[in-house]
Amino acid sequence: MINVRKMLRSFSYATEGVFALFRYENNARFHLLAALTVLIAGSFLRLNYLEWVIISIVIGGVWAAEAFNTAIEKVCDMISPDIHPQIKAIKDLAAAGVLIMACTAAFTGIIVFGKAILTLFYFTF
Numbered sequence: 001m002i003n004v005r006k007m008l009r010s011f012s013y014a015t016e017g018v019f020a021l022f023r024y025e026n027n028a029r030f031h032l033l034a035a036l037t038v039l040i041a042g043s044f045l046r047l048n049y050l051e052w053v054i055i056s057i058v059i060g061g062v063w064a065a066e067a068f069n070t071a072i073e074k075v076c077d078m079i080s081p082d083i084h085p086q087i088k089a090i091k092d093l094a095a096a097g098v099l100i101m102a103c104t105a106a107f108t109g110i111i112v113f114g115k116a117i118l119t120l121f122y123f124t125f
């Protein structure tokens, strides 16, 4: 049996996490701004249904990676406030996850927006 009340409580805690992410984390705020820019540019360029699906997935992927990275950083800072080579390795790997996802998003953006811009010019001239 699904406990709906418990699910709603978990959803509320997760929403608090989303607000904390964009309120306190500088990199997450940058990714939020980048996503808003992409949404505005996509509206101007009239991306099609599939292009919006792809853009939404990569934006969500970057935000999710940022959230996991922040959570890992906080665990590291709690368990080991001092400098430790293993903490460095863990934080660097977590940051690598964000970098990989951000590069994937950037590459996807170049492909999707590149095509949309070329199409725009094709119809204009």
Ligand SMILES: Nc1ncnc2c1ncn2[C@@H]1O[C@H](COP(=O)(O)OP(=O)(O)OP(=O)(O)O)[C@@H](O)[C@H]1O
Pocket: 025, 026, 073, 080, 081, 082, 083, 084, 085, 087, 088, 089, 091, 092, 095
């Ligand atoms: N306790 C530590 N021991 C060893 N190296 C660390 C430690 N804390 C941070 N570092 C190194 O510094 C880098 C940056 O860590 P930091 O926690 O400042 O993350 P950040 O990406 O700057 O995030 P934020 O701006 O949210 O603090 C890590 O990737 C790691 O290489």
